[in-house]
Amino acid sequence: MKQRLQGGFALITAIIILVVLAGLGAFASSFIPMQQLGSAADIQGARTLMAARSGLEWGAYQVTQGGPSCAATTSNTLPATAASLQGITVTVTCDSSKAPLYKVTATACNQPSGGACPNTTSPNVSYVERQVEMVVQYP
Template sequence: MNSVRARGFSLVAAIFLLVILSALGTFMLSLSTMEQTSSTQDLLGSKAYQAAKTGIEWGTYQIMAPENTNPATAPFTTQYVCPSSPTTISTLAGGLYKFSVQVSCQSTSQPEGGNVITVYQITSTATFGTSPASNFVERQISASVNTCRKVANGASC
């Protein structure tokens, strides 16, 4: 009778240990999966920031290219005009080629002491994936660029 009890006890202990070890294994697997997902999101977030920064640099170039094509003393006739709708940049390469970047621009001009100061507000939004997927990320950056003219379409300050 004692041997039957001992076998019953050891069987219960074995089942208990098996349940505990399988629960521990499941917990470790879910922890590993969460860590991997978090690491992937962190990497995608960094890439989205770099893609948005690329949009700011592209927008700044669009504004400053007309400024730099005219000497300071030449008549300035090609002041940049912000497009009415956001521009999508689809030519990113390398690790950013799957990102969608939209760049929008707004400008205001103010006279100041005989000069015309134009302030451009650039907003760049980079996205990857589609919401609400687990791999969806979005970053938005804004920047201001100023230009100065003696008159609206004249020599630089």
């Protein structure tokens, strides 16, 4: 009687390893879109912060040039004119209730409500808002 050699164990092991590696690859590829969304949100946040800072500088300039030009509380919405700031709206408010100290606040966002920031309605998940403040003393 001839004894049969057992075979096929390596084939089963190879199939299991391939299935496990394919599962790991599919699991890892599900993180790539999330990472891209996170990077896009970081970039949008940085752009929005730069727009808010530029609005703050504009507001400080308005206070210091030719006498303070803000009433008790005024609000101006600035169009973002730089190509890198397209789609971002900046709202600058000035509070002169404690003159000669003027509080300038700039709020920038990418989805304004009623043409101004902040969005008080229902922004979606890609909504980004940054707010910066400065106190300016005019003589």
